[in-house]
Amino acid sequence: MNSQVIIFDTTLRDGEQSLQVSLSVKQKLKIALCLENLGVDVMEVGFPISSPGDFKSVQTISKNVKNSRICSLARCLDKDIDTAAEAMSLADSFRIHIFLATSTLHMESKLKKNFDEIINMATTSAKRALRYTDDVEFSCEDASRTTIDNLCRIVEKLINIGVKTINIPDTVGYTTSNEISFTIEKLFQKVPNIDKSIISVHCHNDLGMAVGNSISAIQAGARQIEGTINGIGERAGNTALEEVIMAIKVRKDTLNAFTKIKHKEIYRTSQIISQICNLPIPPNKAIVGSNAFSHSSGIHQDGVLKNRKNYEIIDPRTIGMKEVKLNLTSRSGRAAVKHYMTEMGYKESDYNIDELYTDFLKLADKKGQVFDYDLEALAFINQQQEQPEYFSLSFFSVQSISNGLSTASVKLLCGKSTYTESATTSNGPIDAVYQALNRITCYSISLQKYQLIAKGRGKDALGQVNILVEYKNRKFHGVGLATDIIESSAQAMINALNNIWKSDQVNEKLKILKKCNISKK
Ligand code: KIV
Numbered sequence: 001m002n003s004q005v006i007i008f009d010t011t012l013r014d015g016e017q018s019l020q021v022s023l024s025v026k027q028k029l030k031i032a033l034c035l036e037n038l039g040v041d042v043m044e045v046g047f048p049i050s051s052p053g054d055f056k057s058v059q060t061i062s063k064n065v066k067n068s069r070i071c072s073l074a075r076c077l078d079k080d081i082d083t084a085a086e087a088m089s090l091a092d093s094f095r096i097h098i099f100l101a102t103s104t105l106h107m108e109s110k111l112k113k114n115f116d117e118i119i120n121m122a123t124t125s126a127k128r129a130l131r132y133t134d135d136v137e138f139s140c141e142d143a144s145r146t147t148i149d150n151l152c153r154i155v156e157k158l159i160n161i162g163v164k165t166i167n168i169p170d171t172v173g174y175t176t177s178n179e180i181s182f183t184i185e186k187l188f189q190k191v192p193n194i195d196k197s198i199i200s201v202h203c204h205n206d207l208g209m210a211v212g213n214s215i216s217a218i219q220a221g222a223r224q225i226e227g228t229i230n231g232i233g234e235r236a237g238n239t240a241l242e243e244v245i246m247a248i249k250v251r252k253d254t255l256n257a258f259t260k261i262k263h264k265e266i267y268r269t270s271q272i273i274s275q276i277c278n279l280p281i282p283p284n285k286a287i288v289g290s291n292a293f294s295h296s297s298g299i300h301q302d303g304v305l306k307n308r309k310n311y312e313i314i315d316p317r318t319i320g321m322k323e324v325k326l327n328l329t330s331r332s333g334r335a336a337v338k339h340y341m342t343e344m345g346y347k348e349s350d351y352n353i354d355e356l357y358t359d360f361l362k363l364a365d366k367k368g369q370v371f372d373y374d375l376e377a378l379a380f381i382n383q384q385q386e387q388p389e390y391f392s393l394s395f396f397s398v399q400s401i402s403n404g405l406s407t408a409s410v411k412l413l414c415g416k417s418t419y420t421e422s423a424t425t426s427n428g429p430i431d432a433v434y435q436a437l438n439r440i441t442c443y444s445i446s447l448q449k450y451q452l453i454a455k456g457r458g459k460d461a462l463g464q465v466n467i468l469v470e471y472k473n474r475k476f477h478g479v480g481l482a483t484d485i486i487e488s489s490a491q492a493m494i495n496a497l498n499n500i501w502k503s504d505q506v507n508e509k510l511k512i513l514k515k516c517n518i519s520k521k
């Protein structure tokens, strides 16, 4: 008989903690609502003791998400557990996830404790967490490098006091399929009360084996899989949940398991998370990459035309991928835009129709036709910018000569005033625009990363620019989207400047503007 595999999503905890720039509360809530729509059973949404921002987002998500179990992480420390419970107090029900390292390496060189002390700390903390909820999960951190005897000892003790989920993390992405199967099988054989808990695995992808290891764990009896959408996470990432979910569906004949995920939401969720986290999906990424369902070799194309099943094991519509549909133009009304968004599966609460329609008209004027992926990009890139923005682009012009100099002039609205500056450089037109912007704002920033990707297809694609800048030892993201890549580059920088502006002290900003003595036009 098939049995359910619980999908535990940690995009907003293990995934988010690996991003170079933290997400805002609004962005995290948007992701949490998408994950709820996708139907994840449990979502780990933060580590509330780690920062006031994390606490606030866990609190906000707990208030708004009703159909997935909310979970927060805590170390085996009273203050962590109490703070996690407090942050989730507005949820209908919640899970506390506590963790402690159990491998000899971690115990000796990190914690300086022996195994008896570890068992004592783990059980004391589990009892404290159980005072707040009957849904407590315990993770034996670095379990894949822990001896089987120690794992069995601690797991039995924790189940005895009422811990319902035992997680076996491969924290450093070290284990192999055989090893993880062996560990899970041994737990089932040697721990007498194992039937009173769910065994979970949490694999990292350092050797590219996270999904394979998770599937082996299911075959050995694990019934909860932890991971993130698109596999985002520390170092090489976590288990990509969409891959595990589809493996369970496509290979139900051999895995004898199912999930409660709404498969049609997979593609949309993956796209939104990629946009919000500023992490483009590689084209060859399984399930959600743009090439995942395209066939380029002639033999394959011929085979697919004769019968899709010859070379296609998944119908792309299963994950909610649709054929690209034309098309909206500047003559299309708000109702048509709303209709297309609904057709693509978005609820009205997912986006702001007024802002979307204004952006849509601007784009339709430039591009002529607007496609469904354009609408998505407008809804989830432009609308992420929290209003009101201090800096906005009024005008720019560039002149660039091959093997010569590039000159840019930029007019920037800063609050209520407009400033104009120009710059000339031998590094191309984008550098010239950035230098002109820098002359206006005078922020001492350095550009760490610049990435240009095409959103959409062929000549109708929009250019999306993602940048990362460093300012006062902090990293800030910027994203820009436009038909013209110079404009999207400028918009990305202005987005980053707005993020810096928000985080800066008002007086300091004024001081900088004054010191620079820039000419008001
Ligand atoms: O990788 C890990 O060990 C973790 C634990 C906190 C579960 O993320």
Ligand code: ZN
Residues within 6 Å of the ligand: 014, 169, 171, 202, 204
């Ligand atoms: Zn992890």
